[in-house]
Amino acid sequence: MTSTEDSTPEVGTHEDEPHGSGRASKLNWLRAGVLGANDGIVSVAGIVVGVAGATSARGPIFTAGIAGLVAGAVSMALGEYVSVSSQRDSDHAVLAQEKRELSNDPDAELEELAAIYQAKGISEATARTVAEELTAHDALAAHLDAELNLDPDDIASPWQAAGASALSFTLGAVLPLLAILLPPQTIRVPVTIVAVLVALAVAGASSARIGGSSVRKAVLRIVVGGAAGLAFTYTVGHLFGTAIG
Template identity: 50%
Template structure:
Protein backbone atom coordinates (compact mmCIF):
# COMPACT_ATOMS: atom_id res chain seq x y z
CA UNK A 1 0.00 0.00 0.00
CA UNK A 2 1.52 3.31 -1.09
CA UNK A 3 1.77 6.18 1.32
CA UNK A 4 1.81 9.77 0.08
CA UNK A 5 2.72 12.66 2.37
CA UNK A 6 1.68 16.26 1.70
CA UNK A 7 4.45 18.73 2.46
CA UNK A 8 4.03 22.49 2.57
CA UNK A 9 7.58 23.88 2.39
CA UNK A 10 7.21 24.53 -1.35
CA UNK A 11 4.58 27.14 -0.48
CA UNK A 12 6.92 29.24 1.64
CA UNK A 13 7.92 31.74 -1.06
CA UNK A 14 4.56 32.80 -2.41
CA UNK A 15 2.74 32.25 0.90
CA UNK A 16 5.07 34.60 2.76
CA UNK A 17 4.71 37.32 0.13
CA UNK A 18 0.93 36.90 -0.10
CA UNK A 19 0.32 36.91 3.66
CA UNK A 20 2.69 39.82 4.18
CA UNK A 21 0.97 41.81 1.44
CA UNK A 22 -2.58 41.20 2.66
CA UNK A 23 -1.65 41.78 6.29
CA UNK A 24 0.10 45.06 5.49
CA UNK A 25 -2.80 46.14 3.30
CA UNK A 26 -5.35 45.66 6.07
CA UNK A 27 -3.24 47.01 8.93
CA UNK A 28 -1.73 50.06 7.20
CA UNK A 29 -4.91 51.17 5.44
CA UNK A 30 -7.18 50.58 8.43
CA UNK A 31 -4.70 52.36 10.71
CA UNK A 32 -4.44 55.26 8.27
CA UNK A 33 -8.22 55.58 8.00
CA UNK A 34 -8.67 55.40 11.76
CA UNK A 35 -5.89 57.90 12.41
CA UNK A 36 -7.30 60.42 9.93
CA UNK A 37 -10.86 59.86 11.19
CA UNK A 38 -9.70 60.35 14.78
CA UNK A 39 -8.45 63.79 13.77
CA UNK A 40 -12.07 64.68 12.90
CA UNK A 41 -11.55 64.88 9.14
CA UNK A 42 -14.43 64.83 6.66
CA UNK A 43 -15.31 61.48 5.07
CA UNK A 44 -13.99 62.63 1.68
CA UNK A 45 -10.59 63.29 3.19
CA UNK A 46 -10.63 59.96 5.00
CA UNK A 47 -11.45 58.03 1.82
CA UNK A 48 -8.86 59.96 -0.19
CA UNK A 49 -6.19 59.18 2.42
CA UNK A 50 -7.18 55.51 2.38
CA UNK A 51 -7.09 55.31 -1.42
CA UNK A 52 -3.71 57.04 -1.58
CA UNK A 53 -2.44 54.62 1.05
CA UNK A 54 -3.70 51.67 -1.00
CA UNK A 55 -1.94 52.77 -4.21
CA UNK A 56 1.30 53.81 -2.51
CA UNK A 57 1.38 50.73 -0.33
CA UNK A 58 0.78 48.30 -3.21
CA UNK A 59 3.59 49.85 -5.25
CA UNK A 60 5.89 49.95 -2.24
CA UNK A 61 5.24 46.30 -1.46
CA UNK A 62 5.81 45.25 -5.07
CA UNK A 63 9.03 47.23 -5.37
CA UNK A 64 10.32 46.09 -1.99
CA UNK A 65 9.63 42.41 -2.67
CA UNK A 66 11.11 42.60 -6.16
CA UNK A 67 14.32 44.24 -4.97
CA UNK A 68 14.65 41.94 -1.96
CA UNK A 69 14.00 38.70 -3.82
CA UNK A 70 16.11 39.84 -6.79
CA UNK A 71 19.03 40.30 -4.41
CA UNK A 72 18.47 36.77 -3.15
CA UNK A 73 18.32 35.52 -6.74
CA UNK A 74 21.55 37.32 -7.62
CA UNK A 75 23.28 35.70 -4.65
CA UNK A 76 22.03 32.25 -5.68
CA UNK A 77 23.27 32.77 -9.25
CA UNK A 78 26.67 33.93 -8.02
CA UNK A 79 26.99 30.87 -5.78
CA UNK A 80 26.01 28.58 -8.65
CA UNK A 81 28.61 30.23 -10.91
CA UNK A 82 31.31 29.62 -8.29
CA UNK A 83 30.24 26.01 -7.93
CA UNK A 84 30.19 25.52 -11.71
CA UNK A 85 33.77 26.78 -12.00
CA UNK A 86 34.87 24.50 -9.17
CA UNK A 87 33.33 21.51 -10.92
CA UNK A 88 35.08 22.39 -14.15
CA UNK A 89 38.46 22.87 -12.45
CA UNK A 90 38.50 19.96 -9.98
CA UNK A 91 35.66 17.51 -10.41
CA UNK A 92 37.14 14.84 -8.16
CA UNK A 93 37.63 17.19 -5.20
CA UNK A 94 34.02 18.33 -5.54
CA UNK A 95 32.94 14.69 -5.52
CA UNK A 96 34.87 14.11 -2.30
CA UNK A 97 33.35 17.24 -0.79
CA UNK A 98 29.85 16.00 -1.58
CA UNK A 99 30.64 12.58 -0.14
CA UNK A 100 31.80 14.18 3.11
CA UNK A 101 28.50 16.04 3.32
CA UNK A 102 26.61 12.75 3.07
CA UNK A 103 28.90 11.18 5.65
CA UNK A 104 28.07 14.03 7.99
CA UNK A 105 24.41 13.20 7.53
CA UNK A 106 24.93 9.63 8.63
CA UNK A 107 25.92 7.56 5.60
CA UNK A 108 28.85 5.14 5.74
CA UNK A 109 31.94 6.33 3.88
CA UNK A 110 31.66 3.84 1.01
CA UNK A 111 27.97 4.46 0.53
CA UNK A 112 28.45 8.24 0.71
CA UNK A 113 31.05 8.07 -2.06
CA UNK A 114 28.78 5.89 -4.17
CA UNK A 115 25.82 8.25 -3.72
CA UNK A 116 27.97 11.28 -4.53
CA UNK A 117 29.33 9.59 -7.65
CA UNK A 118 25.91 8.60 -8.96
CA UNK A 119 24.29 11.96 -8.23
CA UNK A 120 27.13 13.89 -9.85
CA UNK A 121 27.00 11.61 -12.89
CA UNK A 122 23.33 12.54 -13.24
CA UNK A 123 23.52 16.27 -12.39
CA UNK A 124 26.70 17.47 -10.71
CA UNK A 125 25.74 21.13 -10.39
CA UNK A 126 22.24 20.29 -9.19
CA UNK A 127 23.59 17.96 -6.53
CA UNK A 128 25.98 20.57 -5.16
CA UNK A 129 23.39 23.34 -5.39
CA UNK A 130 20.94 21.29 -3.37
CA UNK A 131 23.18 19.58 -0.83
CA UNK A 132 26.11 22.00 -0.44
CA UNK A 133 24.55 25.43 -1.00
CA UNK A 134 20.94 24.65 -0.08
CA UNK A 135 19.32 25.83 -3.31
CA UNK A 136 16.52 23.77 -4.82
CA UNK A 137 14.02 24.46 -7.57
CA UNK A 138 11.06 24.56 -5.17
CA UNK A 139 12.53 27.28 -2.92
CA UNK A 140 14.62 29.29 -5.36
CA UNK A 141 14.02 33.04 -5.49
CA UNK A 142 11.23 34.23 -7.82
CA UNK A 143 11.28 38.08 -7.84
CA UNK A 144 8.39 38.70 -10.25
CA UNK A 145 6.13 36.18 -8.52
CA UNK A 146 6.87 37.68 -5.11
CA UNK A 147 6.31 41.25 -6.32
CA UNK A 148 3.03 40.41 -8.05
CA UNK A 149 1.72 38.40 -5.08
CA UNK A 150 2.55 41.20 -2.64
CA UNK A 151 0.98 43.95 -4.78
CA UNK A 152 -2.23 42.03 -5.46
CA UNK A 153 -2.74 40.81 -1.92
CA UNK A 154 -1.91 44.25 -0.48
CA UNK A 155 -4.57 45.77 -2.74
CA UNK A 156 -7.15 43.19 -1.70
CA UNK A 157 -6.30 43.64 1.97
CA UNK A 158 -6.34 47.45 1.76
CA UNK A 159 -9.67 47.45 -0.10
CA UNK A 160 -11.45 45.78 2.83
CA UNK A 161 -11.21 48.63 5.40
CA UNK A 162 -11.61 51.17 2.57
CA UNK A 163 -14.95 49.66 1.56
CA UNK A 164 -16.04 49.62 5.20
CA UNK A 165 -15.19 53.33 5.49
CA UNK A 166 -17.12 54.06 2.31
CA UNK A 167 -20.37 52.50 3.53
CA UNK A 168 -20.22 53.62 7.17
CA UNK A 169 -19.76 57.38 7.45
CA UNK A 170 -20.06 59.44 10.61
CA UNK A 171 -19.29 58.57 14.20
CA UNK A 172 -19.45 54.80 13.67
CA UNK A 173 -16.67 54.79 11.06
CA UNK A 174 -13.77 54.19 13.45
CA UNK A 175 -15.40 51.35 15.34
CA UNK A 176 -16.71 49.61 12.21
CA UNK A 177 -13.38 49.86 10.37
CA UNK A 178 -11.50 48.65 13.43
CA UNK A 179 -13.76 45.68 14.18
CA UNK A 180 -14.12 44.59 10.55
CA UNK A 181 -10.37 44.89 9.97
CA UNK A 182 -9.61 42.78 13.04
CA UNK A 183 -12.04 40.14 11.80
CA UNK A 184 -10.32 40.18 8.39
CA UNK A 185 -6.93 39.86 10.07
CA UNK A 186 -8.09 36.93 12.19
CA UNK A 187 -9.41 35.15 9.09
CA UNK A 188 -6.19 35.88 7.20
CA UNK A 189 -4.04 34.59 10.04
CA UNK A 190 -6.13 31.44 10.30
CA UNK A 191 -6.05 30.77 6.55
CA UNK A 192 -2.29 31.37 6.35
CA UNK A 193 -1.68 29.09 9.32
CA UNK A 194 -3.86 26.37 7.80
CA UNK A 195 -2.05 26.61 4.45
CA UNK A 196 1.28 26.36 6.23
CA UNK A 197 0.22 23.51 8.51
CA UNK A 198 0.48 25.57 11.72
CA UNK A 199 -2.01 26.25 14.52
CA UNK A 200 -4.97 28.24 13.19
CA UNK A 201 -5.70 29.82 16.58
CA UNK A 202 -2.12 30.98 17.10
CA UNK A 203 -1.95 32.36 13.56
CA UNK A 204 -5.18 34.31 14.02
CA UNK A 205 -4.25 35.69 17.44
CA UNK A 206 -0.78 36.75 16.31
CA UNK A 207 -1.88 38.97 13.41
CA UNK A 208 -4.94 40.29 15.27
CA UNK A 209 -2.86 41.45 18.23
CA UNK A 210 -0.36 43.42 16.13
CA UNK A 211 -3.14 44.83 13.97
CA UNK A 212 -5.06 46.05 17.01
CA UNK A 213 -1.91 47.63 18.43
CA UNK A 214 -1.19 49.49 15.19
CA UNK A 215 -4.75 50.82 14.96
CA UNK A 216 -4.75 51.92 18.60
CA UNK A 217 -1.49 53.82 18.19
CA UNK A 218 -2.57 55.61 15.02
CA UNK A 219 -5.94 56.47 16.58
CA UNK A 220 -4.05 58.00 19.50
CA UNK A 221 -1.84 60.03 17.17
CA UNK A 222 -4.90 61.23 15.26
CA UNK A 223 -6.61 62.31 18.47
CA UNK A 224 -3.54 64.20 19.68
CA UNK A 225 -2.85 66.07 16.47
CA UNK A 226 -6.56 66.59 15.79
CA UNK A 227 -6.86 68.41 19.12
CA UNK A 228 -3.68 70.40 18.50
CA UNK A 229 -4.88 71.44 15.04
Protein backbone atom coordinates in the same frame (compact mmCIF):
# COMPACT_ATOMS: atom_id res chain seq x y z
CA MET B 1 4.99 49.02 6.28
CA THR B 2 5.08 46.98 9.46
CA SER B 3 3.01 43.90 10.13
CA THR B 4 1.65 43.01 13.56
CA GLU B 5 2.61 39.40 12.94
CA ASP B 6 5.92 37.75 12.19
CA SER B 7 7.85 39.07 9.22
CA THR B 8 7.72 37.26 5.98
CA PRO B 9 10.47 34.70 5.60
CA GLU B 10 13.00 35.63 2.97
CA VAL B 11 12.28 34.11 -0.40
CA GLY B 12 14.95 31.77 -1.62
CA THR B 13 16.63 31.06 1.72
CA HIS B 14 18.58 27.89 1.06
CA GLU B 15 18.56 26.46 4.55
CA ASP B 16 14.78 26.73 4.89
CA GLU B 17 13.68 25.28 1.57
CA PRO B 18 14.65 21.69 0.78
CA HIS B 19 15.77 20.93 -2.76
CA GLY B 20 12.87 20.03 -4.98
CA SER B 21 10.33 20.83 -2.32
CA GLY B 22 7.63 22.48 -4.41
CA ARG B 23 5.21 22.25 -1.51
CA ALA B 24 7.55 24.16 0.82
CA SER B 25 8.03 26.85 -1.82
CA LYS B 26 4.27 27.19 -2.33
CA LEU B 27 3.70 27.42 1.41
CA ASN B 28 6.28 30.20 1.67
CA TRP B 29 4.58 32.13 -1.13
CA LEU B 30 1.19 31.59 0.49
CA ARG B 31 2.45 32.77 3.85
CA ALA B 32 4.03 35.82 2.23
CA GLY B 33 0.69 36.60 0.57
CA VAL B 34 -1.20 36.32 3.84
CA LEU B 35 1.27 38.57 5.65
CA GLY B 36 1.25 41.05 2.76
CA ALA B 37 -2.53 41.28 2.99
CA ASN B 38 -2.21 41.67 6.74
CA ASP B 39 0.15 44.60 6.23
CA GLY B 40 -2.35 46.20 3.87
CA ILE B 41 -5.18 45.81 6.37
CA VAL B 42 -3.21 47.21 9.30
CA SER B 43 -1.51 50.07 7.47
CA VAL B 44 -4.52 51.49 5.65
CA ALA B 45 -6.87 50.85 8.56
CA GLY B 46 -4.60 52.89 10.79
CA ILE B 47 -4.55 55.73 8.27
CA VAL B 48 -8.29 55.93 7.59
CA VAL B 49 -9.31 55.49 11.22
CA GLY B 50 -6.83 58.17 12.24
CA VAL B 51 -8.21 60.59 9.65
CA ALA B 52 -11.76 59.68 10.64
CA GLY B 53 -10.87 60.72 14.17
CA ALA B 54 -10.05 64.17 12.84
CA THR B 55 -12.86 64.67 10.32
CA SER B 56 -16.14 63.11 9.27
CA ALA B 57 -15.79 64.23 5.63
CA ARG B 58 -15.43 61.34 3.19
CA GLY B 59 -13.09 63.25 0.87
CA PRO B 60 -10.06 63.49 3.17
CA ILE B 61 -10.59 59.92 4.38
CA PHE B 62 -10.75 58.60 0.82
CA THR B 63 -7.70 60.59 -0.26
CA ALA B 64 -5.63 59.47 2.72
CA GLY B 65 -6.71 55.86 2.28
CA ILE B 66 -5.90 55.75 -1.43
CA ALA B 67 -2.56 57.46 -0.81
CA GLY B 68 -1.74 54.89 1.88
CA LEU B 69 -2.79 52.02 -0.38
CA VAL B 70 -0.68 53.18 -3.33
CA ALA B 71 2.34 54.12 -1.22
CA GLY B 72 2.18 50.86 0.70
CA ALA B 73 1.83 48.70 -2.41
CA VAL B 74 4.76 50.47 -4.09
CA SER B 75 6.88 50.20 -0.96
CA MET B 76 6.11 46.49 -0.56
CA ALA B 77 6.80 45.77 -4.23
CA LEU B 78 10.06 47.71 -4.25
CA GLY B 79 11.28 46.11 -1.04
CA GLU B 80 10.44 42.63 -2.29
CA TYR B 81 12.04 43.29 -5.67
CA VAL B 82 15.31 44.47 -4.12
CA SER B 83 15.38 41.60 -1.63
CA VAL B 84 14.63 38.87 -4.15
CA SER B 85 16.97 40.40 -6.74
CA SER B 86 19.82 40.28 -4.24
CA GLN B 87 19.01 36.66 -3.39
CA ARG B 88 18.73 35.77 -7.06
CA ASP B 89 22.12 37.36 -7.81
CA SER B 90 23.62 35.38 -4.94
CA ASP B 91 22.07 32.15 -6.22
CA HIS B 92 23.40 32.71 -9.73
CA ALA B 93 26.85 33.48 -8.33
CA VAL B 94 26.78 30.21 -6.42
CA LEU B 95 25.72 28.35 -9.58
CA ALA B 96 28.58 29.88 -11.57
CA GLN B 97 31.11 29.08 -8.87
CA GLU B 98 29.95 25.48 -8.60
CA LYS B 99 30.17 25.06 -12.37
CA ARG B 100 33.75 26.38 -12.34
CA GLU B 101 34.77 24.04 -9.54
CA LEU B 102 33.27 21.04 -11.32
CA SER B 103 35.03 22.01 -14.52
CA ASN B 104 38.41 22.74 -12.93
CA ASP B 105 38.68 19.85 -10.46
CA PRO B 106 35.96 17.22 -10.86
CA ASP B 107 37.85 14.64 -8.78
CA ALA B 108 38.03 16.94 -5.76
CA GLU B 109 34.34 17.72 -6.14
CA LEU B 110 33.52 14.03 -6.21
CA GLU B 111 35.47 13.50 -2.99
CA GLU B 112 33.67 16.45 -1.44
CA LEU B 113 30.27 15.05 -2.38
CA ALA B 114 31.15 11.63 -0.97
CA ALA B 115 32.34 13.26 2.26
CA ILE B 116 29.03 15.12 2.61
CA TYR B 117 27.03 11.90 2.46
CA GLN B 118 29.48 10.12 4.73
CA ALA B 119 29.07 12.92 7.30
CA LYS B 120 25.33 12.22 7.24
CA GLY B 121 25.93 8.69 8.50
CA ILE B 122 26.37 6.71 5.28
CA SER B 123 29.30 4.29 5.18
CA GLU B 124 32.36 5.37 3.23
CA ALA B 125 31.84 2.81 0.46
CA THR B 126 28.14 3.57 0.06
CA ALA B 127 28.75 7.33 0.17
CA ARG B 128 31.32 6.95 -2.58
CA THR B 129 28.91 4.92 -4.71
CA VAL B 130 26.09 7.42 -4.19
CA ALA B 131 28.38 10.31 -5.08
CA GLU B 132 29.58 8.59 -8.25
CA GLU B 133 26.07 7.71 -9.41
CA LEU B 134 24.70 11.19 -8.72
CA THR B 135 27.68 12.79 -10.44
CA ALA B 136 27.17 10.61 -13.48
CA HIS B 137 23.50 11.59 -13.62
CA ASP B 138 23.86 15.36 -12.99
CA ALA B 139 26.97 16.55 -11.17
CA LEU B 140 25.84 20.16 -10.79
CA ALA B 141 22.40 19.28 -9.42
CA ALA B 142 23.97 16.78 -7.01
CA HIS B 143 26.31 19.38 -5.53
CA LEU B 144 23.70 22.12 -5.35
CA ASP B 145 21.38 19.75 -3.54
CA ALA B 146 23.90 18.29 -1.10
CA GLU B 147 25.88 21.44 -0.36
CA LEU B 148 23.38 24.27 -0.67
CA ASN B 149 19.85 22.84 -0.80
CA LEU B 150 19.44 24.91 -3.93
CA ASP B 151 17.23 24.01 -6.89
CA PRO B 152 18.19 26.08 -9.96
CA ASP B 153 14.63 25.68 -11.29
CA ASP B 154 13.17 27.14 -8.11
CA ILE B 155 15.01 30.46 -7.98
CA ALA B 156 12.45 33.19 -7.34
CA SER B 157 11.69 35.87 -9.91
CA PRO B 158 12.02 39.44 -8.53
CA TRP B 159 9.18 40.67 -10.75
CA GLN B 160 6.85 37.89 -9.64
CA ALA B 161 7.72 38.49 -6.00
CA ALA B 162 7.18 42.24 -6.35
CA GLY B 163 3.87 41.78 -8.14
CA ALA B 164 2.60 39.24 -5.61
CA SER B 165 3.60 41.48 -2.72
CA ALA B 166 1.91 44.55 -4.19
CA LEU B 167 -1.23 42.58 -5.04
CA SER B 168 -1.58 40.99 -1.59
CA PHE B 169 -1.06 44.38 0.10
CA THR B 170 -3.64 46.01 -2.16
CA LEU B 171 -6.23 43.31 -1.54
CA GLY B 172 -5.77 43.71 2.20
CA ALA B 173 -5.90 47.50 2.01
CA VAL B 174 -9.18 47.57 0.08
CA LEU B 175 -11.08 46.13 3.07
CA PRO B 176 -10.61 49.00 5.56
CA LEU B 177 -10.99 51.54 2.77
CA LEU B 178 -14.42 50.19 1.83
CA ALA B 179 -15.40 49.67 5.46
CA ILE B 180 -14.75 53.31 6.32
CA LEU B 181 -16.39 54.80 3.22
CA LEU B 182 -19.57 52.75 2.71
CA PRO B 183 -21.39 52.92 6.09
CA PRO B 184 -23.17 56.04 7.40
CA GLN B 185 -20.98 58.51 9.25
CA THR B 186 -22.41 57.60 12.67
CA ILE B 187 -21.27 53.97 12.54
CA ARG B 188 -18.32 54.36 10.18
CA VAL B 189 -15.54 53.84 12.70
CA PRO B 190 -17.13 50.93 14.64
CA VAL B 191 -17.90 49.06 11.41
CA THR B 192 -14.33 49.54 10.22
CA ILE B 193 -12.86 48.36 13.51
CA VAL B 194 -15.00 45.21 13.54
CA ALA B 195 -14.25 44.44 9.88
CA VAL B 196 -10.54 44.95 10.38
CA LEU B 197 -10.33 42.83 13.53
CA VAL B 198 -12.24 39.99 11.88
CA ALA B 199 -9.96 40.17 8.86
CA LEU B 200 -6.88 40.22 11.09
CA ALA B 201 -8.15 37.19 12.98
CA VAL B 202 -8.59 35.29 9.71
CA ALA B 203 -5.13 36.37 8.51
CA GLY B 204 -3.56 35.41 11.82
CA ALA B 205 -5.23 32.00 11.84
CA SER B 206 -4.19 31.35 8.23
CA SER B 207 -0.60 32.37 8.91
CA ALA B 208 -0.45 30.17 12.01
CA ARG B 209 -1.82 27.14 10.15
CA ILE B 210 0.67 27.62 7.33
CA GLY B 211 3.54 28.01 9.77
CA GLY B 212 2.37 25.18 12.05
CA SER B 213 2.12 27.41 15.16
CA SER B 214 -0.68 27.96 17.65
CA VAL B 215 -3.74 29.44 15.96
CA ARG B 216 -5.20 30.66 19.24
CA LYS B 217 -2.08 32.56 20.25
CA ALA B 218 -1.61 34.03 16.80
CA VAL B 219 -5.21 35.26 16.59
CA LEU B 220 -5.14 36.70 20.10
CA ARG B 221 -1.84 38.46 19.47
CA ILE B 222 -2.84 40.02 16.18
CA VAL B 223 -6.35 41.04 17.26
CA VAL B 224 -5.16 42.67 20.48
CA GLY B 225 -2.33 44.39 18.63
CA GLY B 226 -4.66 45.55 15.86
CA ALA B 227 -7.25 46.87 18.29
CA ALA B 228 -4.60 48.76 20.25
CA GLY B 229 -3.19 50.23 17.04
CA LEU B 230 -6.58 51.38 15.80
CA ALA B 231 -7.47 52.92 19.16
CA PHE B 232 -4.16 54.77 19.20
CA THR B 233 -4.43 56.12 15.65
CA TYR B 234 -8.04 57.21 16.18
CA THR B 235 -7.09 59.03 19.39
CA VAL B 236 -4.14 60.74 17.77
CA GLY B 237 -6.24 61.79 14.78
CA HIS B 238 -9.00 63.10 17.02
CA LEU B 239 -6.63 65.07 19.27
CA PHE B 240 -4.59 66.60 16.46
CA GLY B 241 -7.64 67.22 14.30
CA THR B 242 -9.35 69.07 17.13
CA ALA B 243 -6.21 71.06 17.96
CA ILE B 244 -5.57 72.12 14.38
CA GLY B 245 -9.21 72.77 13.61
